[in-house]
Amino acid sequence: MITRRQFVLGAAALPLSGQLFAAQSFTAGKEYLVVAPSAPTSRDKIEVVLFFAYTCSHCLQFEPHFAKWAKTAPADVAIRICPVAWQPKLDPFTQTYFSLEALGLVDKLSMPFFESVIYQEHPYNFENPSADISDFMAKAGVDRQKWEQTMRSFSVMNKTRQARQLWNAYQIDSTPMIGVGGIYATGPHLVGTREGTPACIDYLLNKFALSAINETFMPEAPAGFMLGAPLHICITHSEISCAQCLHYRRIYRHRCRFGSPIRIPWRRRRARRP
DSSP: OOOHHHHHHHHSSSSSSSSGGGGGOOOBBBEEOOOOOOOOOOOOSSEEEEOOOTTTTHHHHHHHHHHHHHOOOOEEEEEEEEOSSSGGHHHHHHHHHHHHEEEEEEEEIHHHHHHHHHHHHHHOTSOOOHHHHHHHHTTOOOOOHHHHHHHHHHHHHHHHHHHHHHHHHTTOEEEEEETTTEEEEEOHHHHSSSSTTTHHHHHHEEEEEEEEHHHHHOOOOOOEEEEEOOEEEEEEEEEEEEEEOOSSEEEEEEEEETSSSEEEEEEOOOOOOO
């Protein structure tokens, strides 16, 4: 997959038309959803969020496809995992992911735990699963006291609260789902196949890059001013960071979505001659 830098440079050289996505296209409201208002997201990189639930068999089946895509994700993409609990009584499953993360055991125990829930390899009381989760971890070699302390820790409880806020902000009502840049959401049930979902993620990443170009280079003109000339693209730290025109004296200062200052050339409108 091309990097975001390569994509932006290519997009700058080509007309912004459907031919950029001629190979494969997806439709808003069908294969993906537009999140409005937008969800909070990282400003440093384009954030891709996997929403899953340990109690969701479809999530378990989708995991290998997402993991394969994640291995080749562009360097300017930040991947985030957000566990979902549809009811407060299931919060211990969300706490489990963040506890494994805190103990550095996600790679070792997350998938075995996931399978034990879905395939009923270990008994779980879904009305109050904490004790059964602790039993599983103890059998897997985790110190029980340390595990239970981690599950009740401020850090894990805070991340559990933030996870709920995030999936509510993305308006997630089913799993698995993938959020892109705080403004798009997709999933296998929307795309139609688990195998085809990574292609939709790539499409949305490129669409996000185009929206960043439009937002950065097409700000609203100040009253009484008009755009002076085509903007020159300046690429730094592999992101769209600024645009400037060297031919006009009048400079309107603006800030782009990445927080970097950009300079947009405006010139005062002249009255037309009769």
